[in-house]
Amino acid sequence: MKMNDAFLASMREAMELLRTAGPLEATEAIQRALRTSSPWGSKEGSPAPAQVVEALLPADGSLFRNDVPLAKTPFASSLPGQARKAPSPSDVEARGHFSLKTFANHAGQRAYKLYVPSSYRNEPVPLIVMLHGCTQDADDFAAGTRMNALAELHGFLVLYPIQPTEANPSRCWNWFRPGDQQSGRGEPSLIAGITREVMASHNVDADRVYIAGLSAGGAMAAVMIHRYPALYAAAGIHSGLPQGCAHDLPSALAAMKGGKLKGASRVDAPASMAQPKRPVIVFHGDTDHTVHPSNGSRMIAPFEVGEALKRTERSSDGGGHAYTRQFVTAANGVDAEYWLIHGAPHAWAGGSSRGSFTDAKGPDASAEMVRFFLAHPQHR
Incomplete structure (x- = not known):
């Protein structure tokens, strides 16, 4: 039958x-x-x-x-890269120090790993917070994005909060739950708390703290840059979803499928079109069958409202994939970049095969995120 x-x-x-x-x-x-x-x-x-x-x-x-x-x-x-064995910590430590620590607050407890480059001498340095995708962990994400190698080149710290199976059996950040979409509560409070703990234990330049993520981690990075604009100077979102696009399972699935949004989260209804507070760089493959590519353009939409400045360039030399790159400066002066990568799947562009959910073909999302971040410190 x-x-x-x-x-x-x-x-x-x-x-x-x-x-x-x-x-x-x-x-x-x-x-x-x-x-x-x-x-x-x-x-x-x-x-x-x-x-x-x-x-x-x-x-x-x-x-x-x-x-x-x-x-x-x-x-x-x-799933790109899933058949590969997860890397050992020694694969991603490079010449610096990669340590495991634990943070706890009223919302619970999370482990995290911190990469300190070999050049660090207690001088003020930038910090990049990296939120892994489902089924990943810190070592896997570090290996796939090669962010620690870039930290060696540019002299910044890299922080990897770790989602445990107790919080989500597939280690997904719970980006679609109202209790995990607000400042001072749930997972956002834990991620912000870990960030502040590292800022207190190391000499971090408070004007150069950034956050990035992949897939569910990218969706949570969108939550964090919206809820904590005083903490993070800019965000990088790869194959993610916009803040406020879901408030439960059905709305999450609809957003992932690229369906027309009937409204933003009940927690923050106007969030999807609010005036942008911080710069954002977005990457999305146009053959992503897990998170629909329309989510990338939706994250840039708030920057395009009113008298925004826009410029588009197209390239067939992305290290393998062609791409369309859109530059937008919002009416309030906040910058955004949107990289639509042609023929790319649900995977980190230009990533290493040592990690999961990676696509070795360029453009190099990690290098471009670092370039964008370092060009956008916070001006207090």
Whole structure:
């Protein structure tokens, strides 16, 4: 007996949710599909929900088990870099010092790793906060982005907050939950707290603190630059989503699919078109099938309101991928760059194959983010 098309479409959506929101949200999507439609197209003779789930998931239950490597799950082949072994810390330490620490506040506890370049002599230096994507950790993200190597070249610190499986079974930052979208609460308070702890323990130039992320990490970076403009001077968002685009699972899935937004988050309804507060550089592949490319243009839209200055350049020499690069200066003088990378998937552009979710073809997103960041200190 053949499953109907609508139900199969719901299952495909659930699988993609697993990548950016985690297995609990994917399971909820499956349960919702079971409640609203018959998988086999008719009520008569339809199997029980348990039989439907059994037909869709592997017999060993590996899809939602945390101890099974993602490369062994049914959809691993569609995830760039996931079949590779996660790097060891020694792979990414370079000549500097890469240490593991823990921070705690009223919202909970998070581990983080801090890279201090070999040139650091307690002089004021920039700090870049890097938020990993789902299924990643600090070592994986550092290896894939090669941000520590750039820290050696330019002399800045790199901070990697780590999302534990206790907070999200797939280690996704919970960017779509109202409790994790506000300053002083939830995950934003933890990320900001870790940032301030590093600023207190090292000689960080407070005018040159930046934040960046990939996918779910990019979506959380968008939250952070909106909620903490006094802390972060600029943000880099790769394959992410705009602040305030979702407030629960259905709205998150709609935003990921590129559907028309009916409004921003209930927490911050006008956020999506508010006057920009800080510079942003955005990267998105136009063949990203996990987070729709329209999310990249939506992040730049607030900069284009009113008498904005705009310039566009196109290049076929991106180290492999052609790209369209848009420069925008908002009416209030805040800059943005948007790199639409042609033929690129849901992966960090110009990244190393030693990390997951990377695309070795350029442009080099890490180098371009660093260039953009260092050109945009905060002016107090």
